[in-house]
Amino acid sequence: MQLFEAQATVGRKFLVAGHGGFNLSNAEELSRFASRYGAESSRFAQLLGHFSPLDLRAWAADLGIETFVGTSGRIFPVAAHKPADLLRAWLRRLQTLGVEIHTRHRWLGFAGPTGLRLRDENPGPDAGREFVLEPAATVLALGGASWAKTGSDGAWAPLLQALGVPVTPFAPSNCGAEVNWSDFFIQKIGRTPLKNIALRVNHGPEVRGEIMLTEYGVEGTPVYTLTPQLRAALASDGPAVLHLNLKPDLTAEALRQKLSQPRGKASFSDLLKKTLSLSPAVPTLLRESYSEAATLAPAALAELLRAVPLTVAGLRPLDEAISTAGGIAFAALDEHLMLRQQPGIFVAGEMLDWEAPTGGYLLQGCFSTGAWAARGMLDFIK
Ligand SMILES: Cc1cc2nc3c(=O)[nH]c(=O)nc-3n(C[C@H](O)[C@H](O)[C@H](O)COP(=O)(O)OP(=O)(O)OC[C@H]3O[C@@H](n4cnc5c(N)ncnc54)[C@H](O)[C@@H]3O)c2cc1C
Structure with missing residues (x-):
């Protein structure tokens, strides 16, 4: 399994989220939790049922990061753990599972029905080399379009729109x-x-x-x-x-x-x-x-x-916003979060057209869509 990240390091926005209190999820009862996703609440009720806040806490605990529920119901790692500790433990786990991580590698679009066009942006003899990969399946998790300096610049939108994938225009969410x-x-x-x-x-x-x-x-x-x-x-x-x-x-x-x-x-x-x-x-x-x-x-x-x-x-401008409204319309996806137009290509996280308030609903939404897309991908490969 291979992971390609355009930036020099992975998880930049995850670390930025850590600066502001690092609110991983929320202990709210599930139907109320799902209601935070507005028009997509019934979809998220299903996604949260598959990977819930309890699952997220268990996943973090399994990585050695204990969490606690604050007075407001928000879930945080205990004080001893910094956001970077969780990210490091997560990356170690991926390594153990055999995932190869390629940083400074940018996805440029599709090559045929399942191929991916990628560019190596590392300095050195290979700098700028473009190549095509033919994976059995792919999860795209390229983020929304705020805080572009973390890597989520929304530049993927025209690449998908060119294929006829409907993308709801980006708009700032959770902003001043x-x-x-x-x-x-x-x-x-x-x-x-x-x-x-x-x-x-x-x-x-x-x-x-x-x-x-x-x-x-x-x-x-x-x-x-x-x-x-x-x-x-x-x-x-x-x-x-x-x-x-x-x-x-x-x-x-x-x-x-x-x-x-x-x-x-x-x-x-x-x-x-x-x-x-x-x-x-x-x-x-x-x-x-x-x-x-x-x-x-x-x-x-x-x-x-x-x-x-x-x-x-x-x-306030989109780039200052905590999250992005808009993104790939759910109508473009089947029930496994797979692009109808590109079988084998799954989508997760803020790329999708949903929004939710702060309070742990954003990261939980990303984890739940990610877990659901991963399950769909495994079924697809089988
Ligand atoms: C200031 C701030 C505070 C926040 N605080 C919280 C919080 O406390 N709790 C909470 O729940 N949420 C919080 N969030 C929101 C949360 O961080 C995001 O919802 C979450 O990180 C989105 O995850 P994602 O995987 O969808 O995208 P991202 O985390 O944005 O990751 C997408 C990745 O894709 C890479 N990428 C993009 N395009 C390409 C390409 N073409 N090729 C290769 N790689 C590419 C990017 O470099 C990036 O690393 C906060 C956000 C901000 C900005």
Whole structure:
């Protein structure tokens, strides 16, 4: 068995994922887990049934990497293990199984029905040598199109489209949202976290968590989770408005009562800090949304605090996104994730047209599609 990787080392994005907490999967109950894949949830229910989060934990444990479930349900390797430890153990296992790894080898496309065109990009006498391989079967796992410096540049898309394989256009997923802040706001606030908030798009469901106000807009898990809804709202030409609830544990009435207490000589900032423990950035944020915020009556101020409107001008560029929406349409594949047009060619991971929020759903989705494609490939070879 042979593995060809265009970069000088394998698993670059896997290691990048490791920098941000290395959330391998999630301990969520399986039907809820599958629902995270949106339109593809029933497909993922099947894939997760074949290779589940428990299977992923057992696989890691078998490689000597114990995992634990964090308070949020996210699954991480125990602190003693760095992402590179898991990757090293994985590569050692592949070596034991007889897998030959060829780095700096780029797949250039197909040669006939099952042949692969490859280029050796290693420096030396063979540099640039192109050759054709005739494997019994192949799994393509070339990634999405974000963080191109890790190797996943999406350059495979035209190669497959040329054969008539439908590829849904790439779009950023799990990325920040742009808000046209005033210069004053950017200078005064810079990067500031807002904890324990809830966020929704237009009239959609709320997502709780922590966000970061940035010079370009907002980022953080709740924003990332809402990228599909933001993308849809932006595409429909309608307004894409994030409504920020700064006190999601208090009703409008409870807020109103707190804000109605005699204020004395307290400034607007002091009032918000003393009565609601809100961060010093909040008064500026409220004024950015409504310049007369400081003069609002308690009931109106309570309403604003529960739904600060942030008009989203766009999503951050694809290359900055944590993951990619779009990719090879499932209609192009049979039930074993094999290309209908190229029997013997299977596809796995972010190349496929699915998206899911952060929280371990991305790597688990890649492992589950990978395990399913591998099983299909073994059956095909038999
Ligand atoms: C900042 C960041 C943080 C993340 N954190 C998490 C997290 O905590 N939890 C989580 O679940 N997910 C996380 N992810 C997402 C996760 O890393 C990806 O979903 C996953 O790595 C995708 O795996 P893949 O195998 O489909 O593609 P990739 O990991 O992108 O691998 C594809 C490989 O194919 C190679 N390749 C591409 N084209 C060719 C070619 N023509 N020939 C040969 N080789 C080629 C590339 O060089 C690359 O090595 C994070 C991602 C980012 C960017």
